[in-house]
Amino acid sequence: xxxxxxxxxxxxxxxxxxxxxxxxxxxxxxxxxxxxxxxxxxxxxxxxxxxxxxxxxxxxxxxxxxxxxxxxxxxxxxxxxxxxx
Amino acid sequence: xxxxxxxxxxxxxxxxxxxxxxxxxxxxxxxxxxxxxxxxxxxxxxxxxxxxxxxxxxxxxxxxxxxxxxxxxxxxxxxxxxxxxxxxxxxxxxxxxxxxxxxxxxxxxxxxxxxxxxxxxxxxxxxxxxxxxxxxxxxxxxxxxxxxxxxxxxxxxxxxxxxxxxxxxxxxxxxxxxxxxxxxxxxxxxxxxxxxxxxxxxxxxxxxxxxxxxxxxxxxxxxxxxxxxxxxxxxxxxxxxxxxxxxxxxxxxxxxxxxxxxxxxxxxxxxxxxxxxxxxxxxxxxxxxxxxxxxxxxxxxxxxxxxxxxxxxxxxxxxxxxxxxxxxxxxxxxxxxxxxxxxxxxxxxxxxxxxxxxxxxxxxxxxxxxxxxxxxxxxxxxxxxxxxxxxxxxxxxxxxxxxxxxxxxxxxxxxxxxxxxxxxxxxxxxxxxxxxxxxxxxxxxxxxxxxxxxxxxxxxxxxxxxxxxxxxxxxxxxxxxxxxxxxxxxxxxxxxxxxx
Numbered sequence: 001x002x003x004x005x006x007x008x009x010x011x012x013x014x015x016x017x018x019x020x021x022x023x024x025x026x027x028x029x030x031x032x033x034x035x036x037x038x039x040x041x042x043x044x045x046x047x048x049x050x051x052x053x054x055x056x057x058x059x060x061x062x063x064x065x066x067x068x069x070x071x072x073x074x075x076x077x078x079x080x081x082x083x084x085x
Numbered sequence: 086x087x088x089x090x091x092x093x094x095x096x097x098x099x100x101x102x103x104x105x106x107x108x109x110x111x112x113x114x115x116x117x118x119x120x121x122x123x124x125x126x127x128x129x130x131x132x133x134x135x136x137x138x139x140x141x142x143x144x145x146x147x148x149x150x151x152x153x154x155x156x157x158x159x160x161x162x163x164x165x166x167x168x169x170x171x172x173x174x175x176x177x178x179x180x181x182x183x184x185x186x187x188x189x190x191x192x193x194x195x196x197x198x199x200x201x202x203x204x205x206x207x208x209x210x211x212x213x214x215x216x217x218x219x220x221x222x223x224x225x226x227x228x229x230x231x232x233x234x235x236x237x238x239x240x241x242x243x244x245x246x247x248x249x250x251x252x253x254x255x256x257x258x259x260x261x262x263x264x265x266x267x268x269x270x271x272x273x274x275x276x277x278x279x280x281x282x283x284x285x286x287x288x289x290x291x292x293x294x295x296x297x298x299x300x301x302x303x304x305x306x307x308x309x310x311x312x313x314x315x316x317x318x319x320x321x322x323x324x325x326x327x328x329x330x331x332x333x334x335x336x337x338x339x340x341x342x343x344x345x346x347x348x349x350x351x352x353x354x355x356x357x358x359x360x361x362x363x364x365x366x367x368x369x370x371x372x373x374x375x376x377x378x379x380x381x382x383x384x385x386x387x388x389x390x391x392x393x394x395x396x397x398x399x400x401x402x403x404x405x406x407x408x409x410x411x412x413x414x415x416x417x418x419x420x421x422x423x424x425x426x427x428x429x430x431x432x433x434x435x436x437x438x439x440x441x442x443x444x445x446x447x448x449x450x451x452x453x454x455x456x457x458x459x460x461x462x463x464x465x466x467x468x469x470x471x472x473x474x475x476x477x478x479x480x481x482x483x484x485x486x487x488x489x490x491x492x493x494x495x496x497x498x499x500x501x502x503x504x505x506x507x508x509x510x511x512x513x514x515x516x517x518x519x520x521x522x523x524x525x526x527x528x529x530x531x532x533x534x535x536x537x538x539x540x541x542x543x544x545x546x547x548x549x550x551x552x553x554x555x556x557x558x559x560x561x562x563x564x565x566x567x568x569x570x571x572x573x574x575x576x577x578x579x580x581x582x583x584x585x
Contacts, residue, residue: 004136011139011146013440040479043402044493051396051410056136064392064413065364068133071252075260079128082248084262085269 005053087310092118095301095315097288100167101543102529102550103321104267109554111278118313120286123164131258135394138257142171151445158495166268173255173371174244174264176213177540178204191535192507194516202562203548211245211265220251222368224389227417231469237377253366291334298525317525324499324531325441337513337520346504347429348537349496354420355462357471363417365389382424383458400477421458424539427451431502447489459484498542503532518553529553
């Protein structure tokens with residue numbers, strides 16, 4: 001599991017944290033993924049989380065037109081130049 | 086090890102209400118101690134990465150949720166600025182008919198002119214202004230195109246932002262500090278006026294003696310105890326936690342309404358695949374509204390974010406999800422918010438845990454609003470030329486036939502759990518937002534609202550906190566942005582002259 005997703009889960013309430021970790025572990029296995037497909041809500045949840053994890057990788061995000069580092073750098077430059085907090 | 090502080094006013098919570106109250110009181114000459122459970126956040130640490138920032142800025146990683154049909158995610162900010170740090174910055178005044186209804190049904194003497202002065206004062210402090218079409222971006226332009234073609238009432242939203250460049254991550258920590266949340270507006274003012282702001286302070290109990298507030302007890306890091314002695318306490322821990330703290334302190338329960346009357350403004354959003362490039366996160370995510378159906382309790386507001394945010398929110402699975410994500414640059418999104426008739430409840434969970442238990446079930450009339458609202462969203466996107474529309478419903482569920490359990494909802498505006506009502510048998514607070522039966526104890530957050538507001542509440546929370554602060558200072562709210570009253574130029578009142 002990537003650090004961003006791990007951090008996201010680590011800060012969640014205990015029941016969600018345990019449940020989501022178990023669900024994601026299941027979803028990463030072919031048989032587990034097929035089992036999850038039987039429950040649309042769970043399928044969407046795991047699909048979304050795994051896709052979000054992939055999209056948070058810089059190269060994947062930049063391929064979709066989003067450069068988080070550039071956004072952060074511009075913010076820092078503006079704050080510095082204009083004395084913003 | 087324990088520590089004691091003395092103050093004129095102890096403020097609990099540094100969000101919309103608490104920060105405003107602390108600043109206005111301190112500038113008015115009161116000695117203020119402000120206790121905030123969460124940390125201070127530094128804009129240098131904002132990474133523009135949703136998963137990472139959810140874990141840092143939100144209580145429970147944004148996964149506080151209600152129990153009920155359906156379960157609803159309730160993202161709450163935590164830290165200096167509270168939810169103003171993580172909201173979209175939308176600023177609406179409460180509709181005048183609603184204030185009139187509050188006057189008639191709850192005996193709340195909210196003087197229109199005085200409240201107008203409070204709104205003006207807050208709007209000036211937060212640089213509230215309408216978003217320009219250019220800054221709103223392509224995502225808003227698509228919704229506007231649809232609304233214009235359908236002849237629906239619409240407009241650009243007013244926000245608390247200054248020098249915004251459309252970074253697209255308002256709810257994940259503004260990297261430019263353009264969003265004027267209370268952490269960078271009111272809190273610096275409070276400190277400059279001498280208020281002591283303490284983070285990491287978990288308030289466990291409000292102290293009352295002989296029917297009068299005496300202060301608060303808190304736990305700090307390293308098991309240190311802190312006691313603040315103050316004859317006036319302003320509680321602003323938020324709609325979910327204010328009733329819990331009152332209950333733990335055996336206060337506010339006489340009417341039986343404490344923790345009840347929870348309203349949420351449940352919300353959802355649809356996506357559309359457009360032929361044109363949208364790049365939804367380039368611009369202000371929440372910049373445009375359609376209020377054609379506001380009279381029916383249905384409000385539409387734009388919403389947007391980076392790819393990982395869309396990945397979480399997209400109501401698709403498998404190859405369809407992957408295909409839509411590959412076209413992220415062509416995706417548009419628009420949100421739907423319902424002014425709810427449903428009522429929920431907050432109470433302490435069982436056992437040693439101090440976690441809240443939030444119970445909320447959507448009533449049929451609110452489900453009906455979602456049926457109408459989602460169909461209207463589809464119409465809006467189709468009118469704008471969408472190639473495909475993705476509604477937040479399970480496959481093969483049409484809006485007209487949806488049931489509560491088919492909905493995937495979030496909510497950002499919890500209100501009402503310590504509602505104000507002039508009748509102590511019907512409300513927790515009186516018209517001055519004082520806890521019935523307790524001298525010197527007040528509430529200044531969303532829990533005070535007697536009903537759903539129908540619009541984003543931060544401005545009203547701050548206006549009411551301003552009104553409260555001036556009430557405690559025994560002054561009228563000045564006319565004009567900071568009026569003729571400026572904390573530096575007026576003679577500070579002695580603590581004894583402050584309203585009990």
